[in-house]
Amino acid sequence: MAAYFTVRWRVYLGDWQRDNPSLWVPQAEAQRRAYRHLLQKFLATLHVDHVHGADPLQNGAKNVWQKRAAAQQNMDQITLDVQRMQLGTDMQEALTRILFVWSCMHKDLGYKQGMHEIAEWLWRLRARESIMDNTAHGVQDKGTSAEACESAASLSAAQFATLLSQDAVEDDTYFLVSSVLERLLPQFNAERAGSPALLKALLHRVDPLLAKHLAEIHVDWQPVLLRWHRLLYLNTFPADEILMLWDALFAIDPALQLMQYVSAAMIVRQRDQLLVDGPTDAMHHLLHYGDQEPRPSAALLVEQALKLQLHPSLDTVEEIVRENKAMVGAQHAHNAPPPECAEPHAPLRLAELTKIKAQQFATDIMRRAPFFRPTLGTEPAWGPLAEDRLHTEPCNIDTQRRQAMLSFDDVKHSYMQ
Amino acid sequence: MSGIVSFKLVLLGESSVGKSSIALRFVKDQFDDFRESTIGAAFLTQTVRRDEDTTVKLEIWDTAGQERYKSLAPMYYRNAHCAIVVYDITEEESLEKAKGWIRELQRHADANIVIALVGNKLDLGDTRRMISTEDGAKYAESEGLMFMETSAKTPTNITELFDAITKKLPLDRGMGAAQKRQAGTNAAAATQQGRGTAPVQLNAAPPRQEDACGC
Numbered sequence: 001m002a003a004y005f006t007v008r009w010r011v012y013l014g015d016w017q018r019d020n021p022s023l024w025v026p027q028a029e030a031q032r033r034a035y036r037h038l039l040q041k042f043l044a045t046l047h048v049d050h051v052h053g054a055d056p057l058q059n060g061a062k063n064v065w066q067k068r069a070a071a072q073q074n075m076d077q078i079t080l081d082v083q084r085m086q087l088g089t090d091m092q093e094a095l096t097r098i099l100f101v102w103s104c105m106h107k108d109l110g111y112k113q114g115m116h117e118i119a120e121w122l123w124r125l126r127a128r129e130s131i132m133d134n135t136a137h138g139v140q141d142k143g144t145s146a147e148a149c150e151s152a153a154s155l156s157a158a159q160f161a162t163l164l165s166q167d168a169v170e171d172d173t174y175f176l177v178s179s180v181l182e183r184l185l186p187q188f189n190a191e192r193a194g195s196p197a198l199l200k201a202l203l204h205r206v207d208p209l210l211a212k213h214l215a216e217i218h219v220d221w222q223p224v225l226l227r228w229h230r231l232l233y234l235n236t237f238p239a240d241e242i243l244m245l246w247d248a249l250f251a252i253d254p255a256l257q258l259m260q261y262v263s264a265a266m267i268v269r270q271r272d273q274l275l276v277d278g279p280t281d282a283m284h285h286l287l288h289y290g291d292q293e294p295r296p297s298a299a300l301l302v303e304q305a306l307k308l309q310l311h312p313s314l315d316t317v318e319e320i321v322r323e324n325k326a327m328v329g330a331q332h333a334h335n336a337p338p339p340e341c342a343e344p345h346a347p348l349r350l351a352e353l354t355k356i357k358a359q360q361f362a363t364d365i366m367r368r369a370p371f372f373r374p375t376l377g378t379e380p381a382w383g384p385l386a387e388d389r390l391h392t393e394p395c396n397i398d399t400q401r402r403q404a405m406l407s408f409d410d411v412k413h414s415y416m417q
Numbered sequence: 418m419s420g421i422v423s424f425k426l427v428l429l430g431e432s433s434v435g436k437s438s439i440a441l442r443f444v445k446d447q448f449d450d451f452r453e454s455t456i457g458a459a460f461l462t463q464t465v466r467r468d469e470d471t472t473v474k475l476e477i478w479d480t481a482g483q484e485r486y487k488s489l490a491p492m493y494y495r496n497a498h499c500a501i502v503v504y505d506i507t508e509e510e511s512l513e514k515a516k517g518w519i520r521e522l523q524r525h526a527d528a529n530i531v532i533a534l535v536g537n538k539l540d541l542g543d544t545r546r547m548i549s550t551e552d553g554a555k556y557a558e559s560e561g562l563m564f565m566e567t568s569a570k571t572p573t574n575i576t577e578l579f580d581a582i583t584k585k586l587p588l589d590r591g592m593g594a595a596q597k598r599q600a601g602t603n604a605a606a607a608t609q610q611g612r613g614t615a616p617v618q619l620n621a622a623p624p625r626q627e628d629a630c631g632c
Binding site: 220 | 423432433451452453454456457458459460462474476478481483485486488489492493592
């Protein structure tokens with residue numbers, strides 16, 4: 001069974017009710033209608049010339065014209081960026097519409113460069129995962145709709161095909177883009193983008209040697225973190241690694257509080273290199289992170305990030321270093337290819353979907369099991385227990401930062417020794 | 418003076434004037450007709466032979482041009498030794514934006530920063546030019562800037578541009594200037610030495626410490 005990330009993520013990110021798959025189709029359809037409504041409404045703001053009585057010089061009409069100017073400005077920026085991506089006309093127009101609606105829904109921030117890359121990536125993924133309804137009224141298991149109503153946990157093949165309908169790629173992509181961008185807002189907000197305070201405090205606590213060296217060579221964290229976080233590592237890892245990374249993140253920590261810890265785990269993974277780097281080489285290694293050999297395994301990073309969040313200590317870093325060595329060893333020994341990404345390149349046909357597969361899929365999502373599990377690691381750090389702990393942890397960044405700094409005295413002691 | 422001296426160079430200018438293309442042509446000698454927009458900034462390095470004795474290493478920050486990220490720019494031009502401010506000779510407004518960047522650099526960047534004004538897309542000069550060479554050159558002269566028209570596509574004047582900038586950079590102000598390689602010194606000592614010999618400015622990046630860390 002393929003992963004169907006674009007269904008999993010809608011559930012993980014809260015668009016559809018996780019414990020009740022029978023609601024997914026009605027929810028998806030309501031959302032699609034909402035998107036089309038919004039699209040029409042906002043496109044109309046671009047053409048206010050015809051609005052009754054909208055004279056720019058008249059009192060009260062000012063707002064309409066200002067709205068139009070702001071909408072037009074967003075549209076121009078979006079068009080400029082999307083055109084540079086060299087896409088087919090259909091996709092180009094769809095992305096422009098998606099981003100335009102998003103910018104109208106978030107007037108305070110508007111469209112910002114980079115959002116188009118997230119939209120493009122999600123559009124391609126959703127389009128690739130579409131299910132071709134090539135049978136006339138494709139429903140082969142007619143009985144299941146009724147069954148689905150009886151059992152909340154089941155998902156019929158027909159319902160599944162509706163969720164991944166080829167006709168709703170644009171509508172569904174809008175909600176994926178929206179869910180992801182909502183969580184990345186601080187990264188697009190110039191004042192808060194790339195703030196390294198938590199990461200620095202964490203590194204000082206868990207890996208004082210590395211933190212000290214990086215401070216001495218004056219590593220400029222902000223450009224690094226901005227590049228990693230703004231696109232949620234999209235330009236940092238290869239596409240198939242991104243699938244694993246995002247899937248694990250969304251499944252385990254949909255609020256993306258783990259992001260700073262993922263970055264810390266990324267830095268720890270490169271620690272041998274960074275410890276001997278001068279300023280220029282360190283910047284180069286951090287800003288070209290994905291180019292390194294051996295291939296970084298993204299799914300393991302999320303597990304390590306979770307460990308760092310739950311137990312920010314020297315021991316955790318030691319354990320992570322051991323895991324990384326084992327990973328490198330395994331890759332060298334077997335020349336092992338990275339885990340296969342099971343997503344299909346051609347749209348799956350409805351006939352290939354059986355009721356059982358669709359149900360298994362729904363059950364997996366309800367358990368929030370990440371599709372990819374790292375193959376290494378002493379014990380799975382997630383599971384119901386870890387998840388509970390995660391959600392009882394304070395979710396506030398400032399609190400996390402304070403906690404990371406709590407043991408600053410320990411750090412000082414470790415310098416003295 | 419011998420050895421490698423590093424300098425920080427920042428590329429600024431409006432969106433899609435060709436900043437990344439200039440950087441890519443210079444560093445990798447490549448060109449794509451369609452370049453995706455830069456997110457945040459790209460970081461590239463290239464070494465240039467300045468004369469027989471000296472090699473200069475340029476750390477290039479190729480920034481995103483979108484106006485909406487303008488408030489992040491100081492992060493990239495802070496401590497920069499040189500800036501290339503790019504406009505597109507086929508886009509009238511892009512020169513005005515370039516002038517805005519230059520005013521900002523003159524006000525907020527290092528007082529000794531070397532600034533080059535560059536009119537890019539010279540390959541379109543015969544057909545779609547909107548800004549005359551004279552307009553660019555005059556403004557550059559009045560502000561005491563270097564000036565060149567380039568094409569990252571053909572390529573024209575790209576190597577010349579970076580050579581000219583490299584020649585203008587004061588070697589004693591670069592990162593790692595006059596720092597001798599001292600195997601075995603620890604990081605703290607190297608930092609001390611760096612402070613003593615290459616005072617750049619208060620918040621400048623420290624000298625390179627290639628051998629400083631014995632870990």
